[in-house]
Amino acid sequence: MRYEPQQYKIKDEPMQPFIDADEIWDIITKNQNPSKEQVEKIIEHSLNKNRLSLEETAVLLNTTDPELIEKIKDGARTLKERIYGNRIVLFAPLYIGNYCTNDCAYCGYKVTNKEMKRKTLNHDELVNQVVALEKNGHKRLILVYGEHPAYNANYIAETVKTVYEVKEKNGEIRRVNINAAPLDIEGFKIVKDAGIGTYQVFQETYHPKTYDIVHRSGKKKDYNWRLTSLDRAQEAGIDDVGIGALFGLYNWKFEVMGLLRHVNHFEAVYNVGPHTISFPRIQNASSLDIDKSNIVSDEDFTKLVAILRLAVPYTGLILTAREPAHIRDEIMRFGVSQIDGGTNIEMSGYTNKNEKQDLDSEQFEICDTRTLSEVIEELVENNYIPSFCTACYRLGRTGEHFMEFSVPGFIKRYCTPNAILTLSEYAEDYANEDLKQKAYILIDKELEKLGDHAEVVRKKLKKIKEGKRDLYF
Numbered sequence: 001m002r003y004e005p006q007q008y009k010i011k012d013e014p015m016q017p018f019i020d021a022d023e024i025w026d027i028i029t030k031n032q033n034p035s036k037e038q039v040e041k042i043i044e045h046s047l048n049k050n051r052l053s054l055e056e057t058a059v060l061l062n063t064t065d066p067e068l069i070e071k072i073k074d075g076a077r078t079l080k081e082r083i084y085g086n087r088i089v090l091f092a093p094l095y096i097g098n099y100c101t102n103d104c105a106y107c108g109y110k111v112t113n114k115e116m117k118r119k120t121l122n123h124d125e126l127v128n129q130v131v132a133l134e135k136n137g138h139k140r141l142i143l144v145y146g147e148h149p150a151y152n153a154n155y156i157a158e159t160v161k162t163v164y165e166v167k168e169k170n171g172e173i174r175r176v177n178i179n180a181a182p183l184d185i186e187g188f189k190i191v192k193d194a195g196i197g198t199y200q201v202f203q204e205t206y207h208p209k210t211y212d213i214v215h216r217s218g219k220k221k222d223y224n225w226r227l228t229s230l231d232r233a234q235e236a237g238i239d240d241v242g243i244g245a246l247f248g249l250y251n252w253k254f255e256v257m258g259l260l261r262h263v264n265h266f267e268a269v270y271n272v273g274p275h276t277i278s279f280p281r282i283q284n285a286s287s288l289d290i291d292k293s294n295i296v297s298d299e300d301f302t303k304l305v306a307i308l309r310l311a312v313p314y315t316g317l318i319l320t321a322r323e324p325a326h327i328r329d330e331i332m333r334f335g336v337s338q339i340d341g342g343t344n345i346e347m348s349g350y351t352n353k354n355e356k357q358d359l360d361s362e363q364f365e366i367c368d369t370r371t372l373s374e375v376i377e378e379l380v381e382n383n384y385i386p387s388f389c390t391a392c393y394r395l396g397r398t399g400e401h402f403m404e405f406s407v408p409g410f411i412k413r414y415c416t417p418n419a420i421l422t423l424s425e426y427a428e429d430y431a432n433e434d435l436k437q438k439a440y441i442l443i444d445k446e447l448e449k450l451g452d453h454a455e456v457v458r459k460k461l462k463k464i465k466e467g468k469r470d471l472y473f
């Protein structure tokens with residue numbers, strides 16, 4: 001199923017840099033003007049459950065014929081339908097502190113932004129935010145930290161433990177993921193022991209020169225320290241890692257290739273791909289100070305997500321509230337596996353709701369401001385099963401995206417039933433009557449599709465209705 005590691009000019013070694021910008025550009029330029037046959041063959045290759053090579057991906061990136069672009073998008077939609085089914089995992093980001101010692105041109109938290117209102121949640125404030133999230137029905141969080149010596153591994157571990165301890169009636173957080181500064185191996189071991197799920201570090205841009213320009217000072221200026229950070233996480237035993245690029249800093253085709261090269265590196269060195277890929281797109285931010293020529297249009301953005309889906313068919317794709325609802329809706333059809341819902345990225349934003357976004361206390365602007373219940377309602381109405389499933393992580397089934405993709409029947413046996421069970425919990429504890437009804441209509445439809453397997457799920461559903469919680473397969 002997996003490719004043999006490809007040979008590149010820079011050989012893949014653990015904790016050693018692996019990006020050669022000239023080589024990536026070479027591959028992009030050598031694969032221009034693709035023919036219809038070429039594009040169709042590559043889509044077929046992906047639909048046969050193969051990860052695409054850099055060359056194949058470059059062919060898709062260079063496709064400009066609208067008819068062929070539609071075929072690429074169709075391919076991504078087919079892959080999603082054939083493999084992933086219709087569940088979407090929901091999470092919320094929680095900003096812990098916005099002090100930062102770096103000067104990233106594109107971010108409102110940069111140290112040089114004197115307008116930014118700085119804050120770190122104290123223990124009680126953190127608890128209050130988690131209570132508010134639990135009251136809405138959230139079960140999965142990603143904690144986000146600025147990059148500052150105060151937010152070191154011990155501090156991160158402490159906040160993770162606090163979050164897990166907060167229980168509000170039937171509410172609890174069952175999986176805490178982290179988006180924070182790159183750590184050393186010792187640091188990663190400390191946060192792993194606190195029971196984290198995924199550790200995310202986004203390279204932002206894989207292009208070294210651009211990286212140097214937009215990261216003007218601070219520890220983050222060191223491209224290679226960041227590039228190799230998730231290798232150190234792997235060395236520390238964290239095998240659920242998340243990579244990402246901030247689209248809009250440099251040429252979008254290059255960034256897709258950079259992400260794919262990163263996937264190749266992990267496979268070559270650790271024999272496991274990243275758990276997730278994120279692809280935030282630059283939006284307005286307080287004191288945004290970048291060259292706007294690389295801003296990605298909606299058209300290119302939807303195309304690139306479809307290409308990513310085909311290029312790494314077994315990796316989780318995360319879409320965030322930075323995107324407006326109509327883009328989210330289109331991209332979800334390409335097999336995005338996780339979205340955030342009811343997001344608020346203001347410090348203490350889940351308890352102090354402002355009508356208007358305050359760009360002087362946020363990292364960037366969000367475009368999808370729907371509440372969690374609105375997002376869930378829309379998913380249900382569109383026949384997606386909103387899921388808060390955390391089963392694999394709880395049962396030690398790591399490499400879960402690879403399993404759901406490659407183990408026959410995995411989705412039917414585990415993912416869909418767990419999505420049904422967590423939706424039922426949500427319906428019982430947090431939904432209004434109307435949404436509850438809609439949720440159970442969807443659940444009934446899904447049970448029918450499960451065939452023989454429906455009976456065991458029905459038994460667990462009965463227990464949930466009797467008041468039991470946290471049941472999973």
Ligand code: SF4
Nearest residue numbers: 100102104107109110
């Ligand atoms: Fe700090 Fe991260 Fe913002 Fe850079 S992107 S200024 S490191 S919070």
Ligand code: SF4
Nearest residue numbers: 389391392400414415
């Ligand atoms: Fe993800 Fe595992 Fe749950 Fe499926 S069963 S949704 S792979 S955690």
